[in-house]
Amino acid sequence: MDLPWQLYVFAFLVSTQLFKLRRQYERRKALSEIPAVGPSGVLRSYKTVWRYIRDARSVLQEGYQKSNGGLFRVPQISGWFVITAGRHLEDLRTAPDSQLSLDAAGAELLQSDYTMGKDIRLDTYHLGVLRNVMTKKLPTMLLDMADEIRFSFNDLIDRKFTDSPNEWAHIRASEVFTIFVARITNRSFVGLPLCRNDDYCNINIYFAHHVMFGSAVINCFPNFLKPLVGAVYNKISGLRTRIVVHLRPLIEQRQREKAAGEQRSDDMLTWLMDAAPPGHQSVEAISERLLNVNFMALHTTAMTFTHALFHLAARPEYIGWLRDEIKENLGTEWIDSPNVLDKEKIEKCWKLDSFLKECGRLNGLGAFSLPRKSLVPFRFSDGSIIPAGTIVAAAPTATHLDNTLFENAAEFDGFRFYKQRREAEARYGAASAEEVKCRLTSPSAGYLAFGGGRHTCPGRFLASLEIKLMLAYLILQYDVRTEEEGVRPPDFWFGPVCTPSQSAAVLFRRRAKL
Numbered sequence: 001m002d003l004p005w006q007l008y009v010f011a012f013l014v015s016t017q018l019f020k021l022r023r024q025y026e027r028r029k030a031l032s033e034i035p036a037v038g039p040s041g042v043l044r045s046y047k048t049v050w051r052y053i054r055d056a057r058s059v060l061q062e063g064y065q066k067s068n069g070g071l072f073r074v075p076q077i078s079g080w081f082v083i084t085a086g087r088h089l090e091d092l093r094t095a096p097d098s099q100l101s102l103d104a105a106g107a108e109l110l111q112s113d114y115t116m117g118k119d120i121r122l123d124t125y126h127l128g129v130l131r132n133v134m135t136k137k138l139p140t141m142l143l144d145m146a147d148e149i150r151f152s153f154n155d156l157i158d159r160k161f162t163d164s165p166n167e168w169a170h171i172r173a174s175e176v177f178t179i180f181v182a183r184i185t186n187r188s189f190v191g192l193p194l195c196r197n198d199d200y201c202n203i204n205i206y207f208a209h210h211v212m213f214g215s216a217v218i219n220c221f222p223n224f225l226k227p228l229v230g231a232v233y234n235k236i237s238g239l240r241t242r243i244v245v246h247l248r249p250l251i252e253q254r255q256r257e258k259a260a261g262e263q264r265s266d267d268m269l270t271w272l273m274d275a276a277p278p279g280h281q282s283v284e285a286i287s288e289r290l291l292n293v294n295f296m297a298l299h300t301t302a303m304t305f306t307h308a309l310f311h312l313a314a315r316p317e318y319i320g321w322l323r324d325e326i327k328e329n330l331g332t333e334w335i336d337s338p339n340v341l342d343k344e345k346i347e348k349c350w351k352l353d354s355f356l357k358e359c360g361r362l363n364g365l366g367a368f369s370l371p372r373k374s375l376v377p378f379r380f381s382d383g384s385i386i387p388a389g390t391i392v393a394a395a396p397t398a399t400h401l402d403n404t405l406f407e408n409a410a411e412f413d414g415f416r417f418y419k420q421r422r423e424a425e426a427r428y429g430a431a432s433a434e435e436v437k438c439r440l441t442s443p444s445a446g447y448l449a450f451g452g453g454r455h456t457c458p459g460r461f462l463a464s465l466e467i468k469l470m471l472a473y474l475i476l477q478y479d480v481r482t483e484e485e486g487v488r489p490p491d492f493w494f495g496p497v498c499t500p501s502q503s504a505a506v507l508f509r510r511r512a513k514l
Ligand code: HEM
Pocket: 102, 127, 130, 293, 296, 297, 298, 300, 301, 304, 365, 369, 370, 371, 448, 449, 450, 451, 452, 453, 454, 455, 456, 457, 458, 459, 460, 462, 463, 464
């Protein structure tokens, strides 16, 4: 008797799921030595999974405190994540990619092969461009960014004012400053006029939603169905195709200019085209690469800026202190003539640097960071072992609230790092390792806003410069306050992800004189 084909498919599906469950069971057994947050039984651990979805920050905080600087694990729908602190965090930061891999973690957590495209994992040439080319070009990028900042403040903020004197305009900060950052960043990624094109900016902004939502959907399906679900999802979303429509004319023009030996634009698009190895040079591949670089650059920078703006608006005393420092180091001429700016002058604003670092300490991107997947059984320096296939990460919020790392850790002190830096300078000299450690862009085992170790964010120098310039312009040109005076709008948390309030407004008032 012939069995119906549906039965074969059913048997295949059941056996792949059983195989998966068996692997999960073995991994669960291998991790049983590591203390768990909440009950560790298969069914009872789901209580903590639910708690994690609603309030990941407190789950990670509880694990961090109970483990006393050791490893701990938190349950997820798909198994357990192992979280590091102290010396284990140092192991995580320094482990080679062949043992603890960021790309493999991205492939699992973000389903990057389907949401972002396989190319970005198969060849990471964009990292070389960010670390080497972009960082050297910052002094010239700065001038373009300053010009775009002036345009965007005129276009997106000043238009909200009528002519009445002393007027306060309500600005929905998250929404407006995400558009700001998309324009300013893309001024040095693709130049004018594309950086001001609304559709182009929106594609880049919504790509983050595409990745986050897509990974949640695709993760619900068994591995063998993921390519199909991924293809359907990309077709429906359409963003990866739409970006090519905007970039094709620019890329083809630059290809023609290069062939003719002509002078080409000096921007991210050109640098990526020059660095792309064979097999990654098509218009589609370059467009996708730039879309992915934007994915990593835009929301991170916009959220960091907005968090800082909310702190500033709730604590007006800082506005005066920072204004004095900005005037002293940058003057005011650059507001109308960006050409007079230089990077060194901005770097002299130590109070601004410290203020931003403190904002990043207390209000970062979330409670879970530095995700890595173990490709082999990984041994920590104290001998603890996690099996291959485990997701391991750090808990930045809990680390940043650790009183043994930061005095009065729960308190906001905008000049905390400024005071430490002045002290380090006096004791060990300017540019000493101790002084450098206090800077916004210096990661450490206790400061994780930009990740750490071999994968420390390569865009942090650009982000720092961009945010400082935006804030400097804002502080010189406007007074700001929160809707409820002195009260910072509460952050929005979903699972381990933190964003500044999406609905809160900041009140802006134009200053009569600088
Ligand atoms: C304030 C803004 C930013 C914050 C807070 C931030 C934060 C981070 C964090 C936490 C990581 C993970 C590091 C790790 O796992 O160890 C990361 C990685 C990364 N960031 Fe940023 N980032 C920012 C801006 C940018 C910008 C502007 C760019 C690009 C121009 C960028 C490009 C990247 C890339 C490519 C990676 C992956 C590095 C790798 O694979 O080795 N980021 N960033």
